[in-house]
Structure formats: structure tokens, C-alpha cells
Amino acid sequence: MNWDAIGAIGEVVGAGAVVLTLVYLAMQVRQNTLQVRSDNEQQAIDGYFALIIGATKDPHISQILREGLHDFQGMPRQAQMQFHSVMMGFIQGFTKVYHLNRRGFIPDDVYHRAERDLMRYLKTPGGGQWWNAAKVGAPDFLRDRIDVVMNELYKHEKSWTELIDFYRVDEKKNN
Numbered sequence: 001m002n003w004d005a006i007g008a009i010g011e012v013v014g015a016g017a018v019v020l021t022l023v024y025l026a027m028q029v030r031q032n033t034l035q036v037r038s039d040n041e042q043q044a045i046d047g048y049f050a051l052i053i054g055a056t057k058d059p060h061i062s063q064i065l066r067e068g069l070h071d072f073q074g075m076p077r078q079a080q081m082q083f084h085s086v087m088m089g090f091i092q093g094f095t096k097v098y099h100l101n102r103r104g105f106i107p108d109d110v111y112h113r114a115e116r117d118l119m120r121y122l123k124t125p126g127g128g129q130w131w132n133a134a135k136v137g138a139p140d141f142l143r144d145r146i147d148v149v150m151n152e153l154y155k156h157e158k159s160w161t162e163l164i165d166f167y168r169v170d171e172k173k174n175n
Contacts, residue, residue: 036105047093054089061086069161070169072126072133087121087130094118095142116157119150123159124167 056062061082067075068083075083094114101111121127131150135143160167 047096066167066169067126068130069121069124069126069159069167072129075126083126083130084134087127087134090118090121091134091138091142098142098145115149116154118146119154119157120160120163122146122150123154123157124161127159 054061056065064075064079064082065086067079068087072080072083097106097111097114100106101108122131131146135146138146
């Protein structure tokens with residue numbers, strides 16, 4: 001065997017090693033992407049439930065949420081501010097999910113669940129009153145997206161107060 005043949009074999013082995021390395025790296029990138037996507041999905045879900053738990057853990061805040069969903073405009077100013085804080089938490093959580101979905105880091109079904117849940121809050125009488133007042137401060141893309149989704153895609157979707165009794169305010173007992 002001459003040196004040219006040995007050199008050619010070395011080049012073939014080297015090229016094979018490069019191809020195997022590239023295949024391995026592609027598999028690692030894919031695995032990492034799936035892991036990041038899974039982590040982001042879990043964080044979005046955890047964040048949403050943390051908001052719900054935070055809003056319902058304190059009986060006073062729970063009552064503010066229920067009353068605000070019923071009639072935001074009829075609430076005292078301090079209660080409106082508290083309701084606004086809770087709702088802004090929902091909006092911020094939705095915004096995070098929106099951006100993660102647009103970047104491909106969370107699947108469409110998680111995004112659509114978050115979108116539907118937010119719409120159910122905003123379709124309540126008080127949620128709609130709040131959104132009409134608060135949306136002036138929202139980024140254009142978010143305001144436009146929510147308005148389109150609420151008025152077109154979820155036009156016939158029921159609100160939380162129509163679906164779940166504990167979101168309703170019993171006007172006779174006021175609780």
C-alpha cells in the first residue's frame with residue numbers, strides 16, 4: 001500500500017467522522033429543542049395555575065375577582081385597582097404564552113387553551129368593562145389580537161360566569 005492510498009483512506013475516515021459528528025449534533029439540537037419546548041410549556045401552565053391560585057387563595061381577592069367579573073364599573077376604586085391587578089396578571093401570562101407560541105416554544109393547543117380561558121374572563125360583564133377601559137394601555141398587537149379573537153373566534157363562547165357557578169355573584173347574598 002502506498003502513501004496516496006493511506007491518505008485517501010484517512011480522508012474517507014475523516015469525512016465519515018465529520019458526518020457522524022454532524023448527525024450526533026443534529027440529534028442533540030433536536031433533543032434540546034424538545035426539552036426547551038417542554039420546559040416552556042410546563043412553565044406556562046405552572047404560571048397560569050399560580051395566577052389562579054394566587055387570585056383564589058386570599059378570600060378577599062377571590063371576592064374582588066368575582067365582583068369584578070360581575071360589574072367592574074360598579075366597584076369602589078380600591079376594589080377596581082385590585083381587580084385590575086389580577087386581570088393584568090392574566091393578560092401578562094397570556095402575553096408570555098402568545099410570544100412563546102409564536103416562536104415555536106409551546107404547542108398550539110396550550111396557546112389556544114390560554115387564549116380561550118382569557119376570553120372567558122373578558123366575556124363576563126365586568127371583564128368586558130375592564131378590558132374596554134384597560135386596553136388603551138395594551139400593546140397594539142395584543143389589543144388587536146384580543147379584540148379579534150373575542151369578537152370573531154370566540155363570539156359564541158360562554159364566559160366563566162355563565163359556565164361555573166362559583167364565579168357568579170349571588171345578588172341577594174352578595175357573595
